[in-house]
Amino acid sequence: xxxxxxxxxxxxxxxxxxxxxxxxxxxxxxxxxxxxxxxxxxxxxxxxxxxxxxxxxxxxxxxxxxxxxxxxxxxxxxxxxxxxxxxxxxxxxxxxxxxxxxxxxxxxxxxxxxxxxxxxxxxxxxxxxxxxxxxxxxxxxxxxxxxxxxxxxxxxxxxxxxxxxxxxxxxxxxxxxxxxxxxxxxxxxxxxxxxxxxxxxxxxxxxxxxxxxxxxxxxxxxxxxxxxxxxxxxxxxxxxxxxxxxxxxxxxxxxxxxxxxxxxxxxxxxxxxxxxxxxxxxxxxxxxxxxxxxxxxxxxxxxxxxxxxxx
Numbered sequence: 161x162x163x164x165x166x167x168x169x170x171x172x173x174x175x176x177x178x179x180x181x182x183x184x185x186x187x188x189x190x191x192x193x194x195x196x197x198x199x200x201x202x203x204x205x206x207x208x209x210x211x212x213x214x215x216x217x218x219x220x221x222x223x224x225x226x227x228x229x230x231x232x233x234x235x236x237x238x239x240x241x242x243x244x245x246x247x248x249x250x251x252x253x254x255x256x257x258x259x260x261x262x263x264x265x266x267x268x269x270x271x272x273x274x275x276x277x278x279x280x281x282x283x284x285x286x287x288x289x290x291x292x293x294x295x296x297x298x299x300x301x302x303x304x305x306x307x308x309x310x311x312x313x314x315x316x317x318x319x320x321x322x323x324x325x326x327x328x329x330x331x332x333x334x335x336x337x338x339x340x341x342x343x344x345x346x347x348x349x350x351x352x353x354x355x356x357x358x359x360x361x362x363x364x365x366x367x368x369x370x371x372x373x374x375x376x377x378x379x380x381x382x383x384x385x386x387x388x389x390x391x392x393x394x395x396x397x398x399x400x401x402x403x404x405x406x407x408x409x410x411x412x413x414x415x416x417x418x419x420x421x422x423x424x425x426x427x428x429x430x431x432x433x434x435x436x437x438x439x440x441x442x443x444x445x446x447x448x449x450x451x452x453x454x455x456x457x458x459x460x461x462x463x464x465x466x467x468x469x470x471x
Contacts, residue, residue, distance in 0.1 A: 204235040206271070207367050207398050208256055213265035215251050225251035226262070227421035233400060235366070238393040240401045240409035243418030249402050250371060252418065256400060257369050258286040270366060287315035291360030295372035297352040299344040305331055305355045306340045312359035323362075330358035334388055350381025357388065361397070368392070370401040374408055386411050 208231070215226040225248045233239060243249045254260040255267065258274060267274050270289060277285060299308045309327035310320075318326070331340045334354040344352055353373060360368055370389070374382040390411060393399055401412060409415050415426045 204237075206232055207235050207269070208233040208400075209268045210255070211266045213252075213255060213262045213267060215248075215255060215260060216263045224421055226255065229265070229423045231416075231423060233367070233398065235398050236393075236396050237414060238389070238399045238401075238412045239414045239416060240403060240412035241416045241418055241423070242403055242406060242409040245404065247418040248421040249418040251421075252423065253369055253371055253400065253402050256367070257290050257292060258282050283315065288363060289366050291363060291365035291368045293353070293356050293360050293368065293370040293373045295375040297344070297349075297356045297376075299352055299355060301344050304341045304343055305336060305347070305358075308344070308355055309359045309362050313363050316363045318363070326362045327358070330362045331355070333361070334358045348381065349377050350384050353377060353381070353385050354388065357385070357392075361392070366398060368397055368399045370399065372402055372404070374403070374405070382408070 210229055210231040213226055213229040213231075214224065217223045217225060227248075229252060231252075241249045241252065251260065255262050258269070261275075269285060272285070274282065274285065300311070303311070306324065306327045309330060310323040313323045313326065328337070328340055331337055334357055336351060336354055336358065339347060339351060342351075344355075347355065353376075357373075373389070374385055377385060386408065389399060389401070393413070399412070401409075403409050417424050417426060
């Protein structure tokens, strides 16, 4: 993803109304200035836009977990949100991932006002537009890696033969083609997290949300997973990662800090960690000319019928 060149004209501030053409969106609540884009530049599509988002858990006493959050995430960005435990970063990720509903503010996902969606439409949007990677791998121990990845596509209404094809393809992309028939107890922690990443990618989401993806890994497995995320970002995947580790956060191109429920952007968001080391042999992630945003129609397709189904 290339950043549009800065223009030479006047300046605007983050308080200006309307969407900004700056690839990193408005600086959070700081009033910082933004450069104008040069003539002829086309900014990447906005995947997620939050304005005045708040989340308060009812008491007594009520707890304000997210306070007045403004955030814009464009296609192809790699954003890290860091902060102390209890700062509200996971609560914010749950809102972005349609797991929690904000108590105030507006959230648009791929241009769609999610507040207008029914429960079924929210489920469908979450299944089709968002991929999740958690600190705990959440794999089914009696299922193979291929079956675990395929299960993630049930609610996206993908037919079984296509589920299995995509599962094998994404396992190859994360370097696990040779481990496709292994069950989780036969996999290392790093391998299990790569299976979880493959499961999140298999539905071809427009947004990959990672909540402490390296929290349960040793240093070697952490390096492997971060190298994989960097490769996915290079190939156009839009990533939002939650982490308490500043060194992990610096692998992203843009770093945000959550403090007492309020979101702010660091002054220097350029990565400062050495270039990724060579990753295990893996099939290349299919190159996309530009990060793409799914059409709204498929996102609003009815959720898959309930009932037990094979992966």
